Amino acid sequence: xxxxxxxxxxxxxxxxxxxxxxxxxxxxxxxxxxxxxxxxxxxxxxxxxxxxxxxxxxxxxxxxxxxxxxxxxxxxxxxxxxxxxxxxxxxxxxxxxxxxxxxxxxxxxxxxxxxxxxxxxxxxxxxxxxxxxxxxxxxxxxxxxxxxxxxxxxxxxxxxxxxxxxxxxxxxxxxxxxxxxxxxxxxxxxxxxxxxxxxxxxxxxxxxxxxxxxxxxxxxxxxxxxxxxxxxxxxxxxxxxxxxxxxxxxxxxxxxxxxxx
Amino acid sequence: xxxxxxxxxxxxxxxxxxxxxxxxxxxxxxxxxxxxxxxxxxxxxxxxxxxxxxxxxxxxxxxxxxxxxxxxxxxxxxxxxxxxxxxxxxxxxxxxxxxxxxxxxxxxxxxxxxxxxxxxxxxxxxxxxxxxxxxxxxxxxxxxxxxxxxxxxxxxxxxxxxxxxxxxxxxxxxxxxxxxxxxxxxxxxxxxxxxxxxxxxxxxxxxxxxxxxxxxxxxxxxxxxxxxxxxxxxxxxxxxxxxxxxxxxxxxxxxxxxxxx
Numbered sequence: 001x002x003x004x005x006x007x008x009x010x011x012x013x014x015x016x017x018x019x020x021x022x023x024x025x026x027x028x029x030x031x032x033x034x035x036x037x038x039x040x041x042x043x044x045x046x047x048x049x050x051x052x053x054x055x056x057x058x059x060x061x062x063x064x065x066x067x068x069x070x071x072x073x074x075x076x077x078x079x080x081x082x083x084x085x086x087x088x089x090x091x092x093x094x095x096x097x098x099x100x101x102x103x104x105x106x107x108x109x110x111x112x113x114x115x116x117x118x119x120x121x122x123x124x125x126x127x128x129x130x131x132x133x134x135x136x137x138x139x140x141x142x143x144x145x146x147x148x149x150x151x152x153x154x155x156x157x158x159x160x161x162x163x164x165x166x167x168x169x170x171x172x173x174x175x176x177x178x179x180x181x182x183x184x185x186x187x188x189x190x191x192x193x194x195x196x197x198x199x200x201x202x203x204x205x206x207x208x209x210x211x212x213x214x215x216x217x218x219x220x221x222x223x224x225x226x227x228x229x230x231x232x233x234x235x236x237x238x239x240x241x242x243x244x245x246x247x248x249x250x251x252x253x254x255x256x257x258x259x260x261x
Numbered sequence: 262x263x264x265x266x267x268x269x270x271x272x273x274x275x276x277x278x279x280x281x282x283x284x285x286x287x288x289x290x291x292x293x294x295x296x297x298x299x300x301x302x303x304x305x306x307x308x309x310x311x312x313x314x315x316x317x318x319x320x321x322x323x324x325x326x327x328x329x330x331x332x333x334x335x336x337x338x339x340x341x342x343x344x345x346x347x348x349x350x351x352x353x354x355x356x357x358x359x360x361x362x363x364x365x366x367x368x369x370x371x372x373x374x375x376x377x378x379x380x381x382x383x384x385x386x387x388x389x390x391x392x393x394x395x396x397x398x399x400x401x402x403x404x405x406x407x408x409x410x411x412x413x414x415x416x417x418x419x420x421x422x423x424x425x426x427x428x429x430x431x432x433x434x435x436x437x438x439x440x441x442x443x444x445x446x447x448x449x450x451x452x453x454x455x456x457x458x459x460x461x462x463x464x465x466x467x468x469x470x471x472x473x474x475x476x477x478x479x480x481x482x483x484x485x486x487x488x489x490x491x492x493x494x495x496x497x498x499x500x501x502x503x504x505x506x507x508x509x510x511x512x513x514x515x516x517x518x519x520x521x522x
Contacts, residue, residue: 031286035278035282041300042301256516258519
């Protein structure tokens with residue numbers, strides 16, 4: 001798409017778009033991944049392309065729940081790896097949990113390519129600086145992050161076909177799953193299995209958003225970066241979480257943008 | 262993406278998505294075309310995936326202006342050809358105007374492929390039934406639709422590079438251009454050249470929507486089908502057109518959806 005000037009007001013949005021175009025050319029994405037990204041762009045546009053106060057509260061709540069869970073897992077698809085893979089590896093390092101590649105349109109080739117990309121990202125993150133506030137051995141913590149998805153041997157009850165496949169030592173036995181996805185059925189199935197589900201979804205009206213335990217209505221790159229800060233800070237949960245109120249606040253922002261406020 | 266059941270509530274949206282995925286595989290689309298489609302999907306979702314009353318008024322206004330113009334032209338890109346090519350050929354046959362392939366990310370290969378696809382669509386439309394209300398020789402009218410874009414020899418003032426290229430006997434000398442696009446610069450440049458610009462854009466907040474003479478805030482497949490009916494009916498313009506009011510009504514619908522109405 002050509003050079004994007006440093007001063008362009010929508011530079012981060014255009015860079016994200018370019019990353020996805022490149023990743024599609026490398027075979028990392030499903031056919032419809034860019035359509036999903038475009039949907040997100042539109043909602044982010046209406047949200048002002050910034051992390052709202054209610055999204056920040058949701059990120060803090062997600063952090064507290066991930067830190068106190070027994071078996072947290074971060075589930076990633078192609079778009080997530082491409083846009084936020086490194087920050088989610090940082091989150092996994094701090095929380096001490098695995099990352100599972102789990103795809104709606106699952107193929108062995110894309111699973112393998114995404115695991116390779118994640119391993120590269122993990123090496124890069126391990127060799128880089130620790131997040132502010134982290135005092136332990138960073139390279140060791142990062143290198144300990146297990147990357148799952150290959151040879152998946154479990155299944156999500158209530159789903160059919162390839163969408164049901166998961167890893168027994170990952171999503172299968174998790175008590176909480178952080179999953180940036182747009183799949184209402186899967187979100188519902190995971191909740192039905194008794195798991196907490198934290199989603200990152202820019203559409204506050206989607207079934208995924210409405211089914212989740214905690215919905216972070218934010219762009220995944222920004223949300224993952226903010227989540228790194230939160231898990232390092234280690235704040236406790238703030239009491240009862242009202243997910244409907246969080247969604248309602250996101251809808252108010254969109255309605256405000258549409259009303260020209 | 263697999264079979265889509267006849268009963269699926271979002272069947273038309275999923276079929277459109279599949280058409281684009283197929284077209285991308287055939288090299289008909291720019292890298293970012295599916296992202297643009299996704300943005301449209303999100304806005305259409307908020308608009309209730311139906312043609313609003315104000316969109317219908319805009320379609321009628323567009324029809325009246327196309328029918329009374331001296332040199333109308335329909336400008337198409339890849340997404341438009343794939344999703345609405347046949348109906349736009351019907352519109353061109355009734356109005357008696359050419360169709361010009363004009364691309365933001367212009368390559369000779371995609372121009373050639375899209376012209377081939379349009380020629381196939383023209384043959385199919387010519388061999389099919391005339392629209393209700395049409396009493397003349399349909400095959401002849403359709404076969405007369407000129408398909409432009411190859412060997413473009415003109416330019417749009419105020420734009421740089423490949424985006425400025427157009428056909429002198431098409432957009433270059435048109436007094437009105439129907440152009441389903443998301444390119445605020447180009448819309449502005451065409452208006453600056455003294456042309457009327459009718460756009461089909463699902464984002465009522467976009468620069469394109471705000472710069473156009475008449476903005477149809479609707480999904481291109483639905484809008485093109487409705488436009489066929491309107492040009493055959495041949496209604497006259499209804500007086501002064503207030504494009505800001507039309508955009509405001511679309512925004513009200515989005516705000517209403519966001520407020521849970």
